């Protein structure tokens with residue numbers, strides 16, 4: 800193999816190693832439960848993914864199933880923590896953009912690091928739900944886009 804190709808192969812290998820190291824760091828980050836305040840490492844938690852259907856064509860058919868909320872089950876109480884984000888400081892038209900969307904960022908970076916991810920079901924919906932804004936209030940700790948300081952003009 801030629802020198803540049805060998806060099807590129809090494810760089811790609813190094814990239815994979817760094818990505819793995821990032822995941823191993825991130826999966827040990829903790830989130831305190833909103834009911835018992837105990838911080839749990841992400842890789843010890845069961846996540847619950849809710850989904851809903853959108854009907855972009857407005858006719859109620861051919862709807863797309865999209866990810867809804869990411870939640871987690873408290874290992875101590877069994878209560879379900881809804882991981883909520885307040886993104887109202889970003890103008891509405893910019894909120895769906897990944898760079899401005901802490902919820903999408905959290906899901907993309909962390910969902911795969913939970914011990915397991917289950918789909919929301921009748922069983923999980925029967926459990927007590929608590930609102931958890933911890934990650935939203937500590938975005939920098941999780942490497943997410945930070946809140947803007949100035950609210951947009953209404």
Ligand SMILES: [Zn+2]
Pocket residue numbers: 832833834835836837873874875876878
């Ligand atoms: Zn708890």
